[in-house]
Amino acid sequence: DGGITQSPKYLFRKEGQNVTLSCEQNLNHDAMYWYRQDPGQGLRLIYYSQIVNDFQKGDIAEGYSVSREKKESFPLTVTSAQKNPTAFYLCASTGGPPQNSPLHFGNGTRLTVT
């Protein structure tokens, strides 16, 4: 079955540590996205990539970094510079322009930093 796999489902880290969230898709989609979801605030865009080896900052990129070395993979690193990293992180992909093509989402990674 085609889809998006995010791992792990739950992640716990100590403050000051970098952590990398995995996102893999086998849908052959060009574009991939990372969103952050906090209670009552909906989804906010962190980074997106429309093609391999290229990515753009979203609305809340500070304290995060990404890479897009392969079409199927778009890992997100939450660095120690991110002041409030505890959140639910969602990865998505789309096969065409997002204004015309639905996003396919993974089931998220819940990150807790203490």
Added chain:
Amino acid sequence: SQQGEEDPQALSIQEGENATMNCSYKTSINNLQWYRQNSGRGLVHLILIRSNEREKHSGRLRVTLDTSKKSSSLLITASRAADTASYFCATDAGGLGGGKLIFGQGTELSVKP
């Protein structure tokens, strides 16, 4: 700032009743999409309506779009307990968003059996 804002933030109804959720946005759009999210899961695409469409149906879902009022509504008819979820609208920015979709804060729907 949020492009899309849903109203109400929370809605509780009995099974069999209809549920209506509204979305307002600020800039012109190419299309508007509705998504559903079950608790602790990813979002699932429900329906896409283009800026030149006024109404669209999919099963028990009916979406309307009023570009003059910059608003959309999602109607779920004959609701079921399994419809309990959060519902989000998402918009582009008329193609000026550089490939981004912007989500609203969502409406949390509770359908009581």
